[in-house]
Amino acid sequence: MADRDFPPDVHPDSGCRVPLVKRKDIGVPEAQALYDHHMAPHSKSLAGLWGPGGIKLHSPKLALASQSIGKYLRWEAGIAEPIRELAILVTARCHDSRFEWAAHEPEGLRVGLSQEAIDVVKHRRPTDGLPEEYAVIVALGREMFDDRYVKPETFAAATRVFGAQQLVDIVSLMGLYAGTAALLCAYDIQLQDGPQAELPVP
Structure with missing residues (x-):
């Protein structure tokens, strides 16, 4: 790691603004x-x-x-693995969190999430053609994080597809990863060495 160029306040042992804890x-x-x-x-x-x-x-x-x-x-929580990873990826995309994306795109593929669904999220494309449960997750995340308002029809569809308890868990999962995105942003986490799943960011 030492031969990489890091921002001046980033520690090479941790890739962020605090050293690795001993x-x-x-x-x-x-x-x-x-x-x-x-x-x-x-x-x-x-x-x-x-x-x-x-x-x-x-x-x-x-x-x-x-x-x-x-x-x-x-x-x-019983969230299906592809749904879990899609929810995390939507959250990462909405926060432009390259580190979260690099960790969870390959994990999504590993658990059976389609590349088509991943690319819809990555490139902010319409959800036409996605399975309903995928489209609902994408709409829910975009409205929560981008619009700051979830439409009644989106919430109703999410409740119908996932049920009341699992929807609470899914929204809480997305909130957890939104918090992680904030942490990674504040500490300016750098990507790990080696090939990484890329997230286009401004």
Whole structure:
């Protein structure tokens, strides 16, 4: 990483504006275990410590609380994997979050989300031709984050397709990743080395 050119306030070890936290400096044992989880070769974390997980460990109790919510929303809420990744990608696109996009486009493809659906989101195309559940997620995200108002007909369609409980979980998932996009923006996270799924941004 040291041979890359980083902005002057970005630490090469973390790719962001704070250095990587050292395990010995984490004063909460449960958060030390979370550190180990991020470092594990088969961790479900897509970015390891180079990303939001590493940043949040500077506030160990926040890291633990965030991990608990994220675990529920991503793995335990019963959201179908392609829907989960589409919801995250719509959120990343609306916030121009290149880091989130680079992590979740390949994950979306891995779990069966179509390239067509991904490209509709990436290039802000109309949703014509997408399955209804995909089109509803895209419309919901665009209206929440771009328009700051969800139309009654969009909300009604989302409730009909997903049901009341799962819609709360999906919207909360999107809110979680909107918060992550804000964190990554504030800390000027840089993309990891190697080929990355590109997100066109201004």
